[in-house]
Amino acid sequence: MRPAKMIRQVLQSVFKKPATINYPAQKSGMAKGFRGKLKFYPERCIGCKMCMRDCPAGAINIKEIGEKKFSMEIDLGKCIYCAQCVDSCVKKALEYTDEFELAQLDRNKLKIVFDTKEK
Amino acid sequence: MPIEQDIQNKLVVSFSSLDGKINIPRPRRIFLEVENNIFTQVLEYSMRTLSFSILCTITGLDEGERFGVIYHLANTEGIVLSIKITIPRENPQLNTIIAYFANAQIYERELMDLFGIKVQGLPAGNRYPLSDDWPKDVFPLRKDWKPAPKNK
């Protein structure tokens, strides 16, 4: 039953580097396999809409913009980054990157359209 | 699955009407259909003699023109006995089992709020889980109730 049991640990940490960092100034990267923003390969998509059916949040939709060419519009506000669409896609047209700083002031900027033009 | 067989035999011996109604899909799971009139004896029997002393939860089911209510009991060896009774849809009535399981109160309140099953014998207390200003006789978990369409 000793009072002030943590005194040794507490005094040691005064000389150790603090465990926290100033986030916007310094950034600590995220793990390699982190599920972040999606990436779409329009040339591989065949428009089967399996991803739209399996998406729990209804955040993704595929539009036909030409013969055999599809664009994908994803609403990052609704997306829950579960990457189920990446698994459901038979043609591997979707991939997730590890980019997670996606905050926006205006809700419309969250809706991103991937199509052949944007490379 | 010797223990489950032995429980099944004991049940069938003491309640002959249960003969065809017990089904054991996998180890440590027993499902049971019971008529309402002998429900309390079955419950008391399984609690006292078969030592199913733990009430895991009570599940409500909306089966078209009837409501199903499943009482999930468990014992210390991990076997779950699910006793199911069915009650008619117009003014569904149930009496409380607080005498046997003190913790059944909150599960029964949930039945009252979400299914509209009146449970007699419940002491006064806050309703759970819906808020106080929830419109009367609207029961969300019934199949005929649809939530307002999400704004697409």
Added chain:
Amino acid sequence: MLALFFILVFPGFIFLSLLGLAGQFVDRKIYARLQNRMGPPWYQPFADFIKLLGKEDIVPAEANPRMFKLMPLFSLTAVVTAFLYIPLWDIKSLLSFNGDVIVVLYLLTIPTITFFIGGWYSTSLYARLGSVRALTQLCAYEIPLFIGILSSALLANTWSLSEIALFYNSHPWYWTFNFIGFGVSLIALLGKLEKVPFDTPEAETEIVAGSFTEYSGRLFAFFRLTMDIEMIVGASLITAVFLPFGLTLHPYISLVLFLVKIFGVIALISLARSLFARLRIDQMMRFCLKYVTPIALVQLLINIFLKGFLYR
């Protein structure tokens, strides 16, 4: 005119509030570093103060507006005047008469009374509970604080802070006898400043913010400033009474030495703050009256024997 300068600018309000905010920064930075955290930038307390000044201050409907608004000002003035009696850079403090130790101690009690009245008049449940707790705590830590400080004054055979400083400067190393008194007063100061082991009146996980629950905007800013200045005044009272060395050097050097001593005491306070869990109000009373007060009495006995021995 000079008196106005003393009251308003130098050891008075402006200097003291800057010192108070600097003290708060030192406290928060050391507390953070003890917890292996980065801690706030140096301008954080100033930014908080200015932000709070800009906020809208809401007075609850049933509260008594006059009392509600006056309490922060009362507590601020009480604490600032207490600072004038403490010898800062040389033996003679600005105002000193025989008995100003008692005046300073009583001026330091006024803030707790204003917390009580402010909390009680804001008619919120949490504030009421917090203010009642503040008073019950008052009786627990006042006794050891008074005994600790007065025992050192007893050794110096005067009730005036300046003469205490004079006595301990003319008899070097006498102040080491008061070491127990120093410990006891530090613990009691933790209670007065409502720091963690004894911060039940303002326990945010039980009663939101204690007596400050209904305060916002300028009024809350003044209350927090009072808490900071009270920390500085409490620390300076303890240094003046228990560590009175180094006052006869050049005024600037002794002022710097005085500031170093104050920040040393504040560092001790944040160390204590980071080591203990918050005691319940009944445990705190039992601890203070059962353990801290007897030790204070032991210190008093030692000083009485010493006094008899020194002045034979």
Added chain:
Amino acid sequence: MAEEKDFKIPIGPQHPALKEPEGFSVALKGEKILGVEIRLGYNHRGIEKACEDRTYIQDLYLIERVCGICSHSHSTCFVQAVEEIAKLEVSKRAQYIRTIIAELERIHSHFLWLGVAGHEIGFDTLLMYTWRDREIVMDLLAKLTGNRVNYSINTIGGVRRDITDSQKKEILEAVDKLEERTKYYIEIATQEVSIIKRLKGVGVLSKDDALRLGAVGPTARASGISRDTRKDDPYAAYSEVSFNVATDTNCDVFGRTVVRLKELMEAYKIIRQLVGIVPAGAIVIRAPRKIPVGEAISRYEAPRGEDVHYVKANGTEKPERVKIRAPTLANIQAVKRMLEDRFLADMPIVIAAIDPCFSCTDRAILLEEKNSSKKNIMTWQSLRSYSIDWYRKRGIDFSKLSEKIKG
């Protein structure tokens, strides 16, 4: 119990002591608590109703978000029930990976609880240190599953990611570091005077009260009931691992702290055994989209206690009924008993001691009732216009702001 005239203080839905909204109205005489009325349901999101109009795959992610801390518990419990109905033979390797993630989640949940308990009794240093060490297991989980909290590693028929050998080494290193830190915290919790004073004899729940009120998990085990679903009703890979159930006979908050710390030590033992003998093999098998008719009940030992899921399938690709009974719902009835004639100051720590996760308990309905008989249920738009004219009356016009958001 508590008549009207008593001094009633609401530890209301929004309160710094409570991490989630739930209502306690406490009748007080001075500092003593006379009686407590508990009002739940503020966080009810209607997940059970929502499950009924989503496919099984979508349900997986919905059920995972029942609670932020024990997301893996709910998703594993649900997936096991569905696999039982569809009679899918999940590969051994997938079960091992599920159990490893389950124990890692137990570690991160108990560390989180230790910090919150420290904060509730005013010991913020413990909060800071425990949450710093918790980062080790959070980063590990982010590496293994791709996300710090909602791992979604489960899918119907197995798991979605495999564990490579380098990841196995990382797990073992992290477990060694965590074990050394846990030993330090056991020392702290059992010897620091002010902690013991605040935890001993607080929130007492005798053994037969715990049995009668149906307490589960660490709350029950601290009162001497050695009941652990991993031992009684083993699922996933728990039958192949040897561990013992951590119990304590203190029956109070101190006992619950000791039980949770012992459970942490057990978790490290389990993970070391699992990582050592992970069998090779496929990690997922093809699952049919339409689950055949059937019903199943599955139990899981979540960090807070026994979690029960009942799933009924009707042959389509959407479940007919999903019933979730979270551990906190079972423990909440014991809180009333624990709080009788305690001090108000003990209230937060007693509530925190059962580690309540009210988002599990309530599963509320998100509803915009436009044509309801009650006129005061405002929709989001009417609430916003009401506040805009309220400010316009006071000379501040926010209407342009709302155009920008709507536009």
